[in-house]
Amino acid sequence: MGHLENLKGTAKAVDFAKQNGIYIVLFALIGFFSFASENFLVSHNLMNVARQVSMLGIAAVGFAFVLLLGGIDLSVGSVITLVNVVCGWFMVNAGMNPVLAIFITLTMATLIGFANGWIIANIEMPPLIVTLAMMIIIEGVAFLISKGLPIYGFPDSFAVIGQGYLGPIPIPVVIMIVILAIGAFILNKTYFGRYFYAVGGNEEAAKLSGIKVKNVKYLVYSLSGFFAGVAGIVILSRTNSATVTAGKMLELEILTACVLGGVSVTGGVGRISNVIAGVLILGVLSNGMVLMNVTEFTQMVIKGSVLLIAVAFDCLQHRKAS
Amino acid sequence: MxxxxxxxxxxxxxxxxxxxxxxxxxxxxxxxxxxxxxxxxxxxxxxxxxxxxxxxxxxxxxxxxxxxxxxxxxxxxxxxxxxxxxxxxxxxxxxxxxxxxxxxxxxxxxxxxxxxxxxxxxxxxxxxxxxxxxxxxxxxxxxxxxxxxxxxxxxxxxxxxxxxxxxxxxxxxxxxxxxxxxxxxxxxxxxxxxxxxxxxxxxxxxxxxxxxxxxxxxxxxxxxxxxxxxxxxxxxGRELKETYPQRKACISDEVLIEVKNLSGNGVNDISFEIRKGEVLGFAGLIGAGRTETAELLFGAAKRTGGSVRLHGKEVHPKTPRDAIDSGIALVPEDRKGKGALLDMTIRSNTSMAVLERISNFFTIDLKEEKRLAEEYKQSIRIKTPSVEQKIKNLSGGNQQKVIIARWLASKPELVIFDEPTRGIDVGAKSEIYTLVNSLVEAGKSVLMISSEMEEVMGMSDRIVVLCDGKISGSLDRKDFNQETIMNFASQK
The missing domain is CATH 3.40.50.300 (P-loop containing nucleotide triphosphate hydrolases)
Structure with missing residues (x-):
């Protein structure tokens, strides 16, 4: 009988490793950089890593929702750029109150997401194409507004968002934690969060269970736009200057973080708790590589490889299951 | 040669x-x-x-x-x-x-x-x-x-x-x-x-x-x-060899659903009624329009004509949600393609059609959800160690029971079963028959679509035969006869 108990224990351990394996990777990476660089495992650097990944973590929540649905949102990087330019323009060129500027900009970001969702749900176009086109359009609009030039000289109060502290913790990190918590709450506790899994897992079954699939799509893409917008505001405040490169290629980093965190690219599977690990892995990797003087281009090679490996792992899991 | x-x-x-x-x-x-x-x-x-x-x-x-x-x-x-x-x-x-x-x-x-x-x-x-x-x-x-x-x-x-x-x-x-x-x-x-x-x-x-x-x-x-x-x-030409569980006489005089001249989705001019406590069988060949009629009733396809009365009141479900809210449930034919959410737990699968009913301020009452899943696990005997099990790990028969649980949880008046026993073992089959009996004994109505002649004859109180999107015949239990049904089904 002890044997059976042992077996059960082993099975549980395997399950645990499968579900939380990504944390093992994270700690291994932290261990590696701690040995490789003496500047890595010090408190101010770790706080640095947390602040660097905060934008990623914020946008990853919306992106994870989209992936759960079986979709993709390539426009988030451009939305971040546009949010930078528009919010900067409102505050500097129109002299608008920062709170109002943020409110209008976030509404805009949400509406862009809604537009993506509307097209995908009603015209039934592939999300990849819809959001790719949206990405290009938005980037063009950002250029048109800013004429390609940086916008700067924001009110001092605006800087708090990106540069302030709550006790020892940078405000961006606080915002990230709040948004991750909201994301986890939506997925674990609300009925519409449950619908994300259902629609992503089996759209036909979801529809026949009385779920209004179109509404779910509107909601998810709107949330993706909104969270990208929040990330954009944080970046703008942190850098104190709106540039047309603010969100360049961020969609791919966000995608990598989500897939690393075990969100399946085929929809229906994923948890916020693991997305956090995916986000941290990317942050640790970037930070560690900088400390080790790895060049920018080598970093690209490594980050691209990480994305490839993460997706390959996901697809292999799927093949095994079927 | x-x-x-x-x-x-x-x-x-x-x-x-x-x-x-x-x-x-x-x-x-x-x-x-x-x-x-x-x-x-x-x-x-x-x-x-x-x-x-x-x-x-x-x-x-x-x-x-x-x-x-x-x-x-x-x-x-x-x-x-x-x-x-x-x-x-x-x-x-x-x-x-x-x-x-x-x-x-x-x-x-x-x-x-x-x-x-x-x-x-x-x-x-x-x-x-x-x-x-x-x-x-x-x-x-x-x-x-x-x-x-x-x-x-x-x-x-x-x-x-x-x-x-x-x-x-x-x-x-x-x-x-x-x-x-x-x-x-x-x-x-x-x-x-x-x-x-x-x-x-x-x-x-x-x-x-x-x-x-x-x-x-x-x-x-x-x-x-x-x-x-x-x-x-x-x-x-074969004798009915399976025995079907007996049920008490439970057909009431009250008509639950009255369908008149229903058209659309490839079917035409479909009329029938089902009384409370009655099992109506839909027989016919594959492609005769049985599933298509079910989809119309369930708001999963667009109606082009005709009327449906439920409890004497006109209903026109445009989405499955409307149908569910007016008391209709559909256990679909293609379990994997249209029913099961394979990566989700038995608990989530059971509650899927009633999530909004057990939520307050968008938040699911997780205790109530769990209670619901446990209740159906017990009452329809879903064989699983825990309702937290993903349903892809269950056998076909148990998966089907979970899907049925989802629909029973919606407290329907009319349950449409589309090929409910396809591809499941004999034991689970007879449990599903017993379940159908207990539904009608409790005063619900059942519409049962089946391509298995024995099943449709064994379980129905009346049979309507479809052919080429139309009703080609209708039989009372005393007139059930394989040859007659087959003739109706292959009428041209």
């Missing part, structure tokens, strides 16, 4: 014997009909001939050459061609290009379109078919596409042509043209194996008929020496 002989073919799948010691001989130049109910083994038989399925036992003799099993390549090389119900054509290529797909006539590296068009035209001419070989296949009607398939098989030197319900998608003019082609094929010495449910065309076209039932060959008869009644008797 026998061109093709099947000798003692047996094919077993886990839990089912699809073909049991079947021997049939096909003579060169004959049209030979294969008939039998859904699930009689016709498809498996075709697949054995085309190499898609390897029999467990027996042999296949083509022109005297003996094989224990075929591959698609061997089958094609020996002149066996098949016209499936789904065509293997590329819409964006021309007729000629489709006929020579993968075997294009070439001049060096360049495809010789002219030569292909010429050869295609030659084939069509033999059969008096008027098709332009340069036309795109997507511009042709279904009837002409089918003729392209036939031409394709002939260009591959097919001597045995298997046709799987070829007239099903055709208009009557198109079917007429098909019959003429079949006659010409016979005249040219091609053997046609003709699978059909339509009695009229079987008697018109074929020389001999083989009847399959439950995976066994019942008889091969000369068409000229039999008639429709005898044939139907051969097809269904």
């Amino acid at each position: 026998n061109i093709l002989e099947l000798k003692n073919i047996t094919k077993k799948y886990p839990g089912v014997i699809a073909l049991n010691d079947v021997s049939i001989e096909f003579v060169q130049g004959e049209a030979h009909a294969l008939v039998g109910e859904n699930g009689a083994g016709k498809s498996t038989l075709i697949k054995s001939c085309t190499g898609a399925v390897k029999p467990n036992d027996g042999s296949i003799v083509i022109d005297g050459e003996v094989f224990t099993s075929l591959t698609p390549q061997i089958s094609e090389a020996h002149g066996i061609g098949v016209i499936y119900q789904e065509f293997n054509l590329v819409g964006e290529l021309s007729v000629a290009e489709n006929i020579f797909l993968g075997r294009a006539i070439r001049k060096g590296l360049v495809i010789n379109k002219k030569a292909m068009a010429r050869e295609a035209a030659a084939i069509f001419e033999q059969f008096n078919i008027d098709i332009d070989p340069n036309e795109l296949v997507s511009n042709l009607t279904v009837g002409y596409q089918q003729l392209v398939e036939i031409a394709k098989a002939l260009s591959q030197k097919a001597r045995i042509l298997i046709m799987d319900e070829p007239s099903a998608p055709l208009t009557s003019a198109e079917a007429e043209r098909l019959y003429q082609v079949v006659e010409k094929l016979k005249a040219k010495g091609v053997t046609v194996i003709y699978i059909s449910h339509r009695m009229e065309e079987i008697f018109r076209l074929t020389d001999r008929i083989t009847v399959l039932r439950d995976g066994q060959k019942i008889a091969t008869v000369k068409t000229s020496e039999t008639n429709m009644d005898d044939l139907v008797k051969l097809m269904v």
Whole structure:
């Protein structure tokens, strides 16, 4: 009988490793950089890593929702750029109150997401194409507004968002934690969060269970736009200057973080708790590589490889299951 | 001369014997009909001939050459061609290009379109078919596409042509043209194996008929020496062998649902009513419009005409949500494709249709959800250690029970079961029958769609038979009779 108990224990351990394996990777990476660089495992650097990944973590929540649905949102990087330019323009060129500027900009970001969702749900176009086109359009609009030039000289109060502290913790990190918590709450506790899994897992079954699939799509893409917008505001405040490169290629980093965190690219599977690990892995990797003087281009090679490996792992899991 | 002989073919799948010691001989130049109910083994038989399925036992003799099993390549090389119900054509290529797909006539590296068009035209001419070989296949009607398939098989030197319900998608003019082609094929010495449910065309076209039932060959008869009644008797002539659980008399006088002249989604002018405590069976062949009617009732397809009254009140569900809210539930036919959320737990699957009812301020009452799942796990005996188990880890029968639990949780007045026992084991089947009984005993109404004759007769209080999107007959329990139902179902 002890044997059976042992077996059960082993099975549980395997399950645990499968579900939380990504944390093992994270700690291994932290261990590696701690040995490789003496500047890595010090408190101010770790706080640095947390602040660097905060934008990623914020946008990853919306992106994870989209992936759960079986979709993709390539426009988030451009939305971040546009949010930078528009919010900067409102505050500097129109002299608008920062709170109002943020409110209008976030509404805009949400509406862009809604537009993506509307097209995908009603015209039934592939999300990849819809959001790719949206990405290009938005980037063009950002250029048109800013004429390609940086916008700067924001009110001092605006800087708090990106540069302030709550006790020892940078405000961006606080915002990230709040948004991750909201994301986890939506997925674990609300009925519409449950619908994300259902629609992503089996759209036909979801529809026949009385779920209004179109509404779910509107909601998810709107949330993706909104969270990208929040990330954009944080970046703008942190850098104190709106540039047309603010969100360049961020969609791919966000995608990598989500897939690393075990969100399946085929929809229906994923948890916020693991997305956090995916986000941290990317942050640790970037930070560690900088400390080790790895060049920018080598970093690209490594980050691209990480994305490839993460997706390959996901697809292999799927093949095994079927 | 026998061109093709099947000798003692047996094919077993886990839990089912699809073909049991079947021997049939096909003579060169004959049209030979294969008939039998859904699930009689016709498809498996075709697949054995085309190499898609390897029999467990027996042999296949083509022109005297003996094989224990075929591959698609061997089958094609020996002149066996098949016209499936789904065509293997590329819409964006021309007729000629489709006929020579993968075997294009070439001049060096360049495809010789002219030569292909010429050869295609030659084939069509033999059969008096008027098709332009340069036309795109997507511009042709279904009837002409089918003729392209036939031409394709002939260009591959097919001597045995298997046709799987070829007239099903055709208009009557198109079917007429098909019959003429079949006659010409016979005249040219091609053997046609003709699978059909339509009695009229079987008697018109074929020389001999083989009847399959439950995976066994019942008889091969000369068409000229039999008639429709005898044939139907051969097809269904079996005693009801399964026993169905008894239920108390529970039919009330009160009509729950009254459907009048319902149309849309491929069905026309459907009228019936179901009383409280009554099981109405929907019988018919695959594609007769039973599932389509269910989708209309459930708001999953668009209604173009007619009315539905529930408790005497007009209802017009435009979405499944509307239907659920007015008390209708649908346990769908395709469990994996339309029912199960495989990556989710039994708990989530059970609550899926009522999540909003058990939520406050968007937040799911997780305790209530768990209680619900446990309740149904107990009451319909879902075999699982925990409701937190993902349902992909359950057996087919238990998955089906979880889907049924989802629908019972919505507290419906009418439950539509579409092929509720397909692909599940005998034990789970009888549990589902008991469940249906307890539903009607509690005053609910059940609409049960089933292609299994025994099941629909064993479980229903009345049966409505559909054929070609219309109701072709209706029987009370005292008049239940396999032959009558089969006749209604294959009416043309």
